[in-house]
Amino acid sequence: DAGVTQSPTHLIKTRGQQVTLRCSPKSGHDTVSWYQQALGQGPQFIFQYYEEEERQRGNFPDRFSGHQFPNYSSELNVNALLLGDSALYLCASSQGGSGNTIYFGEGSWLTVV
């Protein structure tokens, strides 16, 4: 049973560009959340998707957007990249929302130059 899978694992972008990160949740999971982890810090919640809709959102600008597909996979899009967007982006999945174990993927390392 595959866990949470993310792609790509590493990528480098230039300031002002746009990036799309992808996540496949653990089998049987219908809820996907995205987190940003800057170097030396704890992960910060970006947003969560459930039933193809954004259910809740953290304190991130509108440059960060996402999508969830009918198969529960998800994408995170970041527009107009800034140097400060360089971070590890983690996807987490769970089943049915509150009260169930959350599983994290290995993350996508984004470097903005």
Add this chain to the structure above:
Amino acid sequence: GNSVTQMEGPVTLSEEAFLTINCTYTATGYPSLFWYVQYPGEGLQLLLKATKADDKGSNKGFEATYRKETTSFHLEKGSVQVSDSAVYFCALIKMKTSYDKVIFGPGTSLSVIP
């Protein structure tokens, strides 16, 4: 708002030493508490959890007890190994109101030397 505070690192210990990483939280109601571990270059792994006051979570020799009176969830291990070198994150979830949104502490880096 809800938040988690951890002791600052880095923490360096000799192999077989006793480990304590302090964690305190601020939250209304009754959150669930977690410790996650992140090995170098990897994602997050759930180490242990406790969902109500006085619960003790344990895994791989690590333990933490949910203390509501002191709002704490300190991580302990009796004898650390070199393979325990990693960053440890204390975290909480406000169940029923936040749909599995995890609030993390800043992390504590642990280095175990032979």
